[in-house]
Amino acid sequence: MLDLFPRPNTNCEGVSRRHLLQAGGAGLLGLSLPKLLAAQESQPLTNGRAKSVIFLFLFGGPSQLETFDMKPDAPPKIRGPFKPVASRTPGLRISEHLSRSAQVSDKFCVVRNMSHGFNDHSGAGHYIQTGKEWHIRIGQGFNATPKDWPSMGTVVDYLSQRLPVNLQRELPNYVVLPNFLGRLQEYKVQLRRPGEYAGWLGRGYDPVTTMIDKRDGKDNPYFRDCTDDELDFRIQGLVKHKELTNNRLSRRKSLLEEFDGSRQALDAGNAIDAYDRFQQRALSLVTSEKTRNALDIRREPDKLRDAYGRNLFGQSTLMARRLIEAGVRFTTVHYDCVNGYSWDSHRSSNDLQKHLIPGLDQALSALLTDLDDRGLLDETLVVAMGEMGRTPKANGSWGRGHWSTLFPAVLAGAGIRGGVLYGSSDRNAEYATESPTSPEDLAATIYHALGIDAETRVRNVEDRPAPIVDGGKPVLGLFG
Numbered sequence: 001m002l003d004l005f006p007r008p009n010t011n012c013e014g015v016s017r018r019h020l021l022q023a024g025g026a027g028l029l030g031l032s033l034p035k036l037l038a039a040q041e042s043q044p045l046t047n048g049r050a051k052s053v054i055f056l057f058l059f060g061g062p063s064q065l066e067t068f069d070m071k072p073d074a075p076p077k078i079r080g081p082f083k084p085v086a087s088r089t090p091g092l093r094i095s096e097h098l099s100r101s102a103q104v105s106d107k108f109c110v111v112r113n114m115s116h117g118f119n120d121h122s123g124a125g126h127y128i129q130t131g132k133e134w135h136i137r138i139g140q141g142f143n144a145t146p147k148d149w150p151s152m153g154t155v156v157d158y159l160s161q162r163l164p165v166n167l168q169r170e171l172p173n174y175v176v177l178p179n180f181l182g183r184l185q186e187y188k189v190q191l192r193r194p195g196e197y198a199g200w201l202g203r204g205y206d207p208v209t210t211m212i213d214k215r216d217g218k219d220n221p222y223f224r225d226c227t228d229d230e231l232d233f234r235i236q237g238l239v240k241h242k243e244l245t246n247n248r249l250s251r252r253k254s255l256l257e258e259f260d261g262s263r264q265a266l267d268a269g270n271a272i273d274a275y276d277r278f279q280q281r282a283l284s285l286v287t288s289e290k291t292r293n294a295l296d297i298r299r300e301p302d303k304l305r306d307a308y309g310r311n312l313f314g315q316s317t318l319m320a321r322r323l324i325e326a327g328v329r330f331t332t333v334h335y336d337c338v339n340g341y342s343w344d345s346h347r348s349s350n351d352l353q354k355h356l357i358p359g360l361d362q363a364l365s366a367l368l369t370d371l372d373d374r375g376l377l378d379e380t381l382v383v384a385m386g387e388m389g390r391t392p393k394a395n396g397s398w399g400r401g402h403w404s405t406l407f408p409a410v411l412a413g414a415g416i417r418g419g420v421l422y423g424s425s426d427r428n429a430e431y432a433t434e435s436p437t438s439p440e441d442l443a444a445t446i447y448h449a450l451g452i453d454a455e456t457r458v459r460n461v462e463d464r465p466a467p468i469v470d471g472g473k474p475v476l477g478l479f480g
Contacts, residue, residue: 044159045329048451049379049479050414052324053156054367055332056317056384058360059125059181059193060343061407063390063400064429066352067095067360068110068408071429078392078428081349089419097357100365106419107368107377108412109478113423114385115436119404121344122193124387125181129153129195129332131443131469143182143192147461148199151207152446153330155468158198158205158458160329170288173329174205177316178212178233184338186217196332200461207332209236210295210319212312220338223355225310233295233319294326295319304370309362311355317363321370324380329450335360343386348397360384368412377413381449383442385409392428406431409442414449417480440472448474 065071065080070093072079084093087102092110094102101108116133118124122142123134132149134141150158153174160173182191198205210233214221221230293299297319308314313335320331335356337344345352364384371377389407390400406425412418424433444454447469454474457465 044452044456045156045163045450048414048449050381050449050451051379052328053152053330053381053383053446053450054317054320054324055129055153055330056320056335056360056364056367056382057125057129057181057332058335058343058384058386060121060335060337060341060345060386061124061388061390061402061404062343062356062360062386063345063349063352064112064406064408064425065390065392065400066345066349067098067357068410069093069112069406069425069429070095071427074392074428077394080394081398082353089421091421095357097353098361100361104365104368107372108382108410108418109416109420109422111409111411111422111437111475111478112406112425113432113434113436114389114407114409114439114442115432116388116404116439119388119402121387121402122195124404125193126195127439128385128387128442130199131440131472134194144194144197144199146200148194148197150199150201150205150458150468151196151332152443153196153207153332154198154201154205155447155452155458156330156450157207158201159452159456169327170290171294171323171327172208172291174207175320175323175328175331176207176209177319177323177331177333178210178312179334179336180209180236181334181336183211184214184221184336186338186340196334201458210234211236212316214338221312222335222338222342222359223311223351226312226315228298231297231312231315233297235295290326294322294328297322304366307362307366307370309359309366311359313359314363314366317367318370321367321376325374325376344402345390345399346401347399349399350397364410371413379414381414381416381446382412383409383446389429392430403430406436409437411445411478415479416449417478422475422478437475438472440469441475442472444469444472444474445478448476449479 066082070084072084072093083096085096085099085102087094088106092105116127118127118133118138120138123136123138126134126148129151130149135147157173176196181193181196185191196207212230297315300318305318308318316333320333323331341347342351343356367382368377371380386407388402388404391403394400406429423437426433447454454469454472456468458468460466
């Protein structure tokens with residue numbers, strides 16, 4: 001078990017003087033030099049196959065029956081309006097609207113037995129992105145809270161900041177694209193869905209998040225091509241990067257340096273630690289040419305941008321590739337339900353056919369091909385999934401309700417075996433026919449790919465060591 005303590009008064013490698021003394025004294029109590037060296041060798045994020053993660057989060061709950069787990073032999077009221085198409089994976093019944101992905105299915109694995117009991121969008125979104133059940137009951141909340149569990153991206157950021165090499169990094173460790181989840185959705189209040197944040201670890205570990213606006217209240221940039229002026233991927237809280245002239249950057253740097261004086265007014269302890277992290281990250285973002293270049297989508301060739309799709313999801317997926325290539329460790333791309341439905345296909349399958357599935361198909365297939373061509377797929381874990389599936393029984397227009405009991409996930413890269421299926425479902429895509437894969441298992445698998453021990457613990461709000469995964473085990477059968 002690796003226990004990591006978010007404490008102040010740390011040395012340049014992120015280890016407090018107190019813990020150095022504890023480590024030194026431990027030798028008198030039986031911790032030998034070989035064991036100390038072994039502990040150093042087991043540092044997280046140093047021995048994993050994956051150097052980075054791209055998490056494509058299809059919020060709303062894509063239908064398993066219309067995507068990666070079709071049941072053409074099921075009764076007419078269940079099997080759906082789409083037909084399966086041939087792929088490079090034996091036994092994979094994949095939608096005709098995923099024809100591009102079918103041609104590169106030898107690069108990914110479909111997990112067909114994802115399952116959990118939190119049949120609610122916000123809670124399920126928290127569950128999938130953290131590996132931990134939300135503390136708010138089903139239907140009792142929509143927005144993130146300070147008590148939420150830290151996201152996987154947050155944990156990666158937290159552990160990364162404790163590595164000596166992190167001191168030289170110009171880029172953030174964890175980025176969310178194109179907006180925080182819920183920002184573009186039309187609702188009576190502003191939604192800020194849980195799952196992507198640091199929660200009780202503190203806002204100093206929240207992701208760096210970009211902002212892309214829509215044209216008006218009825219606009220859906222996921223369903224149309226976007227212009228370069230729209231796709232500025234400005235960082236939330238900062239001005240557009242094209243406005244960051246050298247003079248303005250110099251003034252901002254001076255202003256941040258002046259903030260040092262205000263530290264005397266802060267209480268000692270974690271407040272200073274969190275302030276230092278915020279200041280350092282803000283300064284690096286506004287002064288780093290590497291960051292500004294990485295966030296400039298116009299640097300990509302038109303042909304490649306066309307391959308990903310010019311809609312918001314396609315261009316955000318391409319941006320995710322740019323960021324991990326530049327050095328970002330964990331990037332989440334949200335496919336949000338701007339119109340209140342999207343993947344949450346209660347009403348019909350029309351948007352699935354016209355926009356959602358083709359958009360996913362184009363972006364996912366382009367991403368896997370692009371990563372492979374650049375030699376990055378072997379060191380990048382790609383995950384594409386929603387927070388739940390859909391009910392096997394459909395309504396008259398092929399709309400389906402919430403169904404967290406069974407849904408698929410697509411994993412690729414970083415040693416994941418391509419061209420295979422993991423787990424199975426019954427003839428109606430209703431239940432797993434064997435032990436299901438839980439969000440805890442998924443989180444443990446992602447951490448495993450990154451070289452992070454699932455037994456790693458961090459201090460919670462009660463100052464007690466809390467495991468980053470509670471009860472989940474890595475699905476080692478996914479790896480070659």
